[in-house]
Structures are given as C-alpha cells and as structure tokens.
Amino acid sequence: MILDLQRLPILETERLRLNPLTLEDAEAIFPLLADPEVLAYWEAPEPNDPDVVAGVVRNHVEDMAAGRAMRWAMRRLSDGAFVGCFDITEIDRRHRRAQVGLMLGRQTSGEDYGLEAMRAVIAFAAANGLRKLTARTHLGARRSESVLEKLGFEEEGLLRGHILEDGERRDVRLFGLLL
Template sequence: MILETERLRLRPLEAADAQWLFPILNDPEVMAHWDVPEIDDPDLVRAIVEGQVAAVEAGRAFHWTIRALEDDQVIGACDLSDIDWWHKRGEIGFLLGRGAWGNGYALEAMRAVISFAAAKGVRRLAARTHLGNKRSDSVLEKLGFEQEGLLRGHVLRDGEHRDCRLFGLLL
C-alpha cells in the first residue's frame, strides 16, 4: 500500500529499489548507528532488499522506500516489521540518506507508518536506537515514544558490544 504525506510518498519496497538504497547503505555516516557498518557490496544490498520483500509477502512486515513527492527521488526507507498479529504489536524503523537529514522527513514518514499500523489493528509499537543516536531518539520522542529500557551489549558491531535504547508507544 502506498502512503502519502504532504511532501513524501512511501512506496512498497521492490527488489529493483536496491539500486537506490545502495548509496544510502554505503554511507558510513548514515550507518554509524546501525547494527552493521556501511555496505559496499551492491549484491548484498540486493539480497537484503529481497529478504525484506519476502517478509512483506509472508505477512510479517511492511517495507517502504521514502520518496520526495517533488521529484520522486528515493531519500530513505522505513518499515513496520516483526509484526505479531496475535499480540497486535510490531517494530518500526527508518533510515534517511544524509542529504535528507534535518528536514523533518523521518517524522513525517513515521507519522504515516504509525497511522497505517493503527489502522491495521496494531496496538503497540517498539523501536530501538543505538546509544548516542540523538537524531533518531529525538524523532521517536516527538512521535510520542517513551524510553522503556536499555539493552546492554545488544549488538555486536566492529568487535564491540553496543548498547541500545528501547522505546515503546501504545496506540
């Protein structure tokens, strides 16, 4: 399902979108607070995207590209994933290319995703950020998420265990 906001179009992810996401996932600054470092292999990005498309087809997730309405350029991606339909819960995530930072696009996109989740019957959303990711923490707080805990040593990246903040939102 396509979601539209004032400035954005969230289009369901397709395998062909890997080419547009590769430059974003290959940027060390964008990936500084992700579970994996920048990805310099386009084939790996394609495999990741294909896995996300398969999760959508299996009913476990929704993944979208974030596109600017003015020129239809891909500026990022977002998702509603790890959906547990029985317990009516899921997790959200978002990623923007560096050129799109500071414009309120993540907030705008995620408001649309949250509304979509609520319309689908989801009643609880979770989100996770790496400790120190102030930009994403700020977006989540503006969306009404509250910090629920600290996941100590949750991610092993570059040989070190990183802590993550866990956020939650009841719909």
C-alpha cells in the same frame, strides 16, 4: 483484521510517497547503505557491493510476501528522489504489536522527513489493529531519539550489550508507543 500484508498500501504525506519496497529499489538503497555516517547507528556492516544490497532487498521483499514484514521506499513527491526506507517488522498479531525502523540519507538532515513518514506509518498501524509500536536506537543516536520523543514514544529500557559491532558489545535504547 490486523495488517493485511498482501495489500500493502502506498502511503502519502504532504511531501513524501511511501511505496512498498521492490527489487528495483536496491539501486537507490545502495548509496544509503554505503554511507558510513548513515550506518553509524545501524546494526549492519557497510556493504561495498551492490549485489549484496540487492540480496538484502530480495530477502526483504520475500519477507513482505510471506507476511513477516512491511517495508516502504520513501521518495519526495516534488521530484521522486529517494530519501530513505521505512519498515514494520517483528509483527506479533496476537499481542497487536510490532517494531518500526527508519533509515534516511544524510542529505535529508534537517528536513523532518523521518517525522513526517513516521506519522503516516503510525496512523496506518493504528488503523490496521496494532496497539503498540516499539523502536530501538543505538546510544548516541540523538536525532532518532528526538524523532521518537516528538511522536510520543517513551523510553522503556536499556538493552545492555545488545549489539555486537566491530568486535565490541553496544547498548541499545528501547522506546515504545501505545496506540
């Protein structure tokens, strides 16, 4: 069976717990999405209203319930502090592939939480039948690219003008990992 989305597990690493995203996580996610440095390489404008973020999280939870995505809130085991979000989207069961995405708070810089969480999610994806993961980065998102490369992702191409941000087209790099 490929990815039973009705039974999304809690994933645990040495320092992190990844819990399935819930509506209650919106409060912790708002400061992350309101940080211009965090969103510099993201495909969404900065929301300045917690209700907008709550609506986005509600849509994410509905996507999970409908079996279209898997999303986790990441917290440190040591103190329960929220550090970011992780998702598996664009799930294609026929071709056994999906896209992964990660967003971390600025305060976690240098902690390698992204690398640690990504390893757990890759293992979960492989154990549940996925055979390829893709990830996209904006040009200039060197930290994100470094994490992907450390995990064995290879650059597969450049999506020219893929994102419209602040009225201009921006390029995106596509990375892939065969499982």
